[in-house]
Amino acid sequence: MTLRSILARGIGKTSAPVVPARLAAEQATQRIAFDQVSLTRENRGVLNNIHFSADEARIGILGVNGSGKSTLLRLMIGLVTPSGGTVTVDGLNPRRDAVTVRNRTGFMFQTPDNQIVCPIVEEDLAFGLKARGLTPDGIAARIEASLVRLGIAGLAKRRVHELSGGERQLVALAGVLTRAPTTILFDEPTSQLDLANRNRFQRLLAGMSEQAIVATHDLELVEDFDRVLVIDGGRLVVDALPAEAVARYRELCQ
Numbered sequence: 001m002t003l004r005s006i007l008a009r010g011i012g013k014t015s016a017p018v019v020p021a022r023l024a025a026e027q028a029t030q031r032i033a034f035d036q037v038s039l040t041r042e043n044r045g046v047l048n049n050i051h052f053s054a055d056e057a058r059i060g061i062l063g064v065n066g067s068g069k070s071t072l073l074r075l076m077i078g079l080v081t082p083s084g085g086t087v088t089v090d091g092l093n094p095r096r097d098a099v100t101v102r103n104r105t106g107f108m109f110q111t112p113d114n115q116i117v118c119p120i121v122e123e124d125l126a127f128g129l130k131a132r133g134l135t136p137d138g139i140a141a142r143i144e145a146s147l148v149r150l151g152i153a154g155l156a157k158r159r160v161h162e163l164s165g166g167e168r169q170l171v172a173l174a175g176v177l178t179r180a181p182t183t184i185l186f187d188e189p190t191s192q193l194d195l196a197n198r199n200r201f202q203r204l205l206a207g208m209s210e211q212a213i214v215a216t217h218d219l220e221l222v223e224d225f226d227r228v229l230v231i232d233g234g235r236l237v238v239d240a241l242p243a244e245a246v247a248r249y250r251e252l253c254q
Contacts, residue, residue: 029211030089030104030211031053031054031089031090032054033054033086033088033089034051034052034072035051035085035086035088036051036085036086037086038084039082039083040083046068047068047075049085051085051236054229056211056227057212057226058212058222058226059227059228060225061228062217062219062228062229062230062238062249064253067232069215069216069231070187070188070215072215073186075094077102078094078095078102081095089105090104104182105182105185106181106184106185107185108172108185109172109187110187110191112168116168116171116175118160120159121156121159121160121163124160124175125171126143128175129143129179132179142180143156143178146174146175146178149174149177150170150173150204152167152174155167155171165193165194166194166196169193169197185213185214186212187215188216189205190202190221191216205221206224222242222245223246225242228240228246230249232252
């Protein structure tokens with residue numbers, strides 16, 4: 001079924017997302033390694049001697065606002081350069097090997113509008129694919145697959161400014177999925193969602209086949225993750241399974 005035929009059938013509202021079952025044993029992941037990484041801005045320490053190596057399918061990063069958790073994500077994709085130490089993604093330097101790392105690694109900003117650049121949904125999803133040399137049919141196929149997977153095929157021809165916050169987030173995620181990444185980095189993905197959309201996102205995340213690294217202060221979101229890091233004052237203070245990490249995080253917040 002083509003995107004055109006789906007739209008012709010009049011699917012005009014968001015349907016339930018169709019996602020593959022998560023099979024962690026078969027899931028492709030990348031190894032993210034921080035080796036004594038520090039970051040200083042305007043003579044202020046943002047991160048201090050962060051050291052870990054992780055390749056689990058679901059990795060959470062907990063921390064209060066300003067703790068440095070979002071900065072970790074930006075280092076992973078090369079949007080920020082460390083002041084000291086090294087960051088590698090499957091052995092690649094995110095700055096020196098930026099094209100390869102970003103082809104394999106998607107990034108979801110906290111605010112979807114920061115990554116949606118075109119007024120019409122399907123135009124926005126096509127925007128990032130045109131530079132990859134795909135044929136028009138190839139672009140259309142990727143767009144269709146991403147929209148159907150997320151249950152939002154009916155939004156293809158909608159104007160972005162007409163969409164709800166939850167719908168815009170799904171459109172932004174569809175844009176990431178069209179590029180077929182191995183890993184997706186999520187920066188505070190539930191902070192601007194109402195309860196219904198927050199729960200929908202959690203179900204969607206649980207079923208994704210991609211590796212997910214999520215910076216958040218939503219404790220319920222990370223309950224079923226494989227590993228959780230806690231950042232406090234720019235330092236990695238906990239690296240543990242979810243139950244222990246959440247308990248320690250609650251103590252820090254008291």
